[in-house]
Amino acid sequence: MSVQPATKALSARDFKSDVKPVWCPGCGDYSVLSSITKALAELGLSPEEVAVISGIGCSSRIPAYLNSYGFHGVHGRATALATGLKLSRPELTVLVTGGDGDGFSIGGNHFLHACRRNVDMTYIVMDNRVYGMTKGQPSPTTEPDWDNSALAPAGTGLRPFNPLVIALASGANFIARAFSGDPNGTAQLIVEAIKTPGFSFVEILSPCVTFRPDQREWKTDVHPSPVDPTEDIGRAARRLMTDDGFNLGVLYSGHRKPYALNFDASVDSLSDLEQQFAV
């Protein structure tokens, strides 16, 4: 452990807004909110240096609970919004927050291309394997035999979406999994994700205590990954083949150069911008 002089001006509390969260008591998203604020404080950032973009859903409410810039956007389109923001304001630290339904179903296509583009941002998905805000429908990551929903009484029978596999195959430069029950470990992973250039993806297992009370048992299911992070995509892929969905830690940390604009965006007028696109 490195003990350093107390030079930090802001605490995690300074990143919280005055808006009280309306999540269900016991929801994992409270811990994730805490982890994000801790991570930002540890990085020595100030609220005006950070923008948090979200889509729709319980976890997408996070920008309202933060003191940074925020945009509670359109369902599934958070990564697209964030991409535009980061390219036009590259000095900002851009986070994207949301849930599994928002990110992998409605926003599934945007997720693929955000990984592929590798713009420098961090995408935090609070995965509870259910649509909580709309009262408990199965999501893309729901187990095929989960039948405790009036809306899918016999389970979906569908193969779940595997976010880490998709992120790796699509080109994300940093991939990790965390558990909301370990807010400090989660904060550490978020710090690593933000510090790694390019598109960083962090799946956080965040129980929905109302519609998936069975997920309270996740605290006994999760375990640290037995292997160190790798920068080898092939090795990361092989690890995912034996992943039980509860390995925590960094899976992959690569060295792809982040996408950046290759034209001058500092134009004064629309006609100047048009000139750059002239054929």
Place this chain on the structure above:
Amino acid sequence: MSDSKTINSVGELLAHARVMETEAYECYQDLAEQMEVHNNNEVADLFRKIAAEEKKHIDKVNARAGDDDIPHIAPWEFKAFETESHGLTGAREVHYMMTPYHALSLALRAEERSYDFFTQVVETSNDEKVLEMARELQEEERHHVNLIKVWLDKEPKPDEDWDEDPDPPVLPT
């Protein structure tokens, strides 16, 4: 506890104490807000009362440091409770219909964990100044544990159907 988990200086001990007390204080405040949002004002008031006690602990830790800066440690560098984060690990077990009995039971577990932390320091440190400070902090935590126990003894145990909601959020299957 391995050597890497040993507290080596008074500054480091105070840093750990401050992180622990601050997290507990903020967590109780958060829990109070959660209960207010769900109109469970009795438990919200109780969490605020416990938070006020935690605030006294933070002030005492800061006072002990005097004019010296307490070093900063990252939350994940905390030297104890490896399997679970310090702070209120039961915070995810709260319920919008929880009773004061539940709230105090949660608080009691948290205070006992804090007491255990300082006990670990007392048992593992070889530095006389660290030991002296750790014993003081341990004694304070013992007092806090006893205080919560007194409060808890005054609360009736909840009925078995305490969480029965006539208008439940979950659709019947």
